Amino acid sequence: MLGGGGSFRGGQDFFGRNNSNSISRSNKLIKSPFDNSNIPPFPSSTATATADQPIFRPSMDTDPDPEHSFFEPASTSPFTKSPWSSHFNSDALPSPADNTSFLPNILMGSLVREEGHIYSLAASRDLLYTGSDSKNIRVWKNHKEFSGFKSNSGLVKSIVIGGGKIFTGHQDGKVRVWKISSRDPxxxxxxxxxxxxxxxxxxSMRPSNYVEGRRRRNLWIKHFDAISSLSLSEDQAFLYSASWDKTFKVWRVSDSKCLESIEAHEDAVNTLVSSIDGMVYTGSADGSVKVWRRELQGKGTKHFFSQTLVKQECAVTALAVNDDATFVYCGSSDGVVNFWEREKSLSHGGVLRGHKLAILCLATAGHLLLSGSADMGICVWQRIASDHFCLSVLTGHTGPVKCLAVEKDNEVSEGERRWIVYSGSLDKSVKMWRVSEQPPSTFQRSPSFIPECSPTAGLLVNAPSFVIREQ
Structure with a gap:
């Protein structure tokens, strides 16, 4: 379930217009509209406050850049009812044993906050972490507010969890490290x-440790532009951080030491993902996807450039690698998803065309690929061998879908694989979906389907995609 998306520069805007000033040959980096904290608010979600059920707004710790800050647990809140409950209705969900009422993809809940656009998500066991441009990281447990903390480092652009720690990447180029208290979870x-x-x-004591930046000389161990993406190695020994400063850095988790800083691209690095085979993939506003291999050298490690998978005009905005590292997916600002097959020496496998606007995030789950877009939709793709088919499109957001997080659904019948998908949007909401690898009964595969043609060629127009419960 590895994926990378989030912030990016370059390519096209929400409406598909080319942004020629952001191409690397112009030597200017233009900030993407997807990462402007002053974006006008999108139309309100259907989950709005009512007289009987106000939207909960806990107060924040305003201590500047504190060593730690937190919210009161939800049990002490004056509003004991979860914001999720305005949508969540588990009793109304169809029984897995009832084949006649089977619905493969269901909107289970929606959370709306007015504190900012949602830029990052991370799910770990029964906890969900959400990051926004309010600088707050909120923690949810069993669909109820559980905790939260705040950093004055700007937009929370990326969140990853591993080794008992939470890593957050921010607008100011810093990576913050957090840990759950052993006394109070x-x-x-x-x-x-x-x-x-x-x-x-x-x-800073050695002049040789400084590199030339856009405005001034900077230390090589420090990002001097926004963090765009974070990823942990499979063994959680290394943390990778990608930045708009055109580099990605390698950090040793055990002692927080920066081991390498790699000048990876000619323009901003928008997305990065590591895979179980030790490979690292980077995507950039310069339109390229590059592959880096990790090699052990004595007691250390070093990363070497391996190959370039693609070089295109539009910006690369999201990357994902499936669980066994056999497929690499790349989303672009033109709304297209390309993929490569590892078993065929990373040869190009095809193109998935299901969105009208830029791809902003990708995530994999079992044999599924999920793609979130500026067109406000989420495409659910099923992979069978090397072919990909669009099972459904999840709609309901009123703003661009900025981030995705996936967890396995443990409440399933034998022989079925289902996933809980969280989607964060610039409409300031997080939605929770139940997605199945089992296709709708009306789904049929076109015998003429090939990877380069429309992936929806074999999908009946009236195939169900999701059900919104009464609100």
């Missing part, structure tokens, strides 16, 4: 910043 303490203060001071 609702308390999250900030335990570090990358790079660490000690490494920063030590590195």
């Amino acid at each position: 609702s308390v999250h303490k900030r335990v570090g910043t990358l790079p660490t203060l000690g490494d920063y001071i030590k590195c």
